[in-house]
Amino acid sequence: MNPPLTVFLVEDNSHVRLGLIPALRDLIGAQILATAESENEAITWLASHKEGWDLAVVxxxxxxGTGLGVVRWTNGRPGRQKVAVLTDYPTEAxxxxxxxxxxxxxxxxxxxxxxxxxxCQGLSEVSAAGLG
Known part of the structure; x- marks a missing residue:
């Protein structure tokens, strides 16, 4: 059996977290490794788990702090690791x-x-195929 897509979730709204975690598990079989509610908490986790995740949802x-700081911190990550911003304010800017x-x-x-x-499903399929 292929390993599941491993996800790190940076979200300060508990209702959103509580909805996303089971959705990611149920819909794509993801494994949620950890969650963070602040920029500093997220960066601290990422710094101690540099290779141990496939997708950061921010x-x-x-x-x-801001999620933008978290995204910037991930620069230089291995190509298989992806960062997706999930926000209420996705203006073009x-x-x-x-x-x-x-x-x-x-x-x-x-x-x-x-x-x-x-x-996420696409990333999960790439990971399962060993192409990530």
Whole structure:
């Protein structure tokens, strides 16, 4: 059996976290490694788990710090590791800033959850095929 897609979730809203975790597990068989609620907490986890994740899902607006700082910190990561921003404020300017900072994709929590899940499914299939 192939290993599941391993996910690190950076989200300060507990309701969103509690909805995303089972959705990722049930829909794509992902393994949620850890969660963080602040920029510092996320960077601390990432620094101690540099190779141990496949996908970081990052909210931009955190209670302390920003998701953009988290995305920037991941620059230089191995190519198999992807960063997806999942936010309530995906303006075109925000999308450009995220991509410039190193995000692989940006999704609107309200209107693009299907696209987000499809993105994750694609990563899961690549990981399962050993191509990641």
């Amino acid at each position: 909210e931009l607006y955190l209670k302390r 925000t999308r450009r800033r995220c991509q410039k900072a190193g995000a692989d994709a940006v999704f609107d929590k309200e209107t693009e959850l299907d696209q987000f899940i499809a993105f």
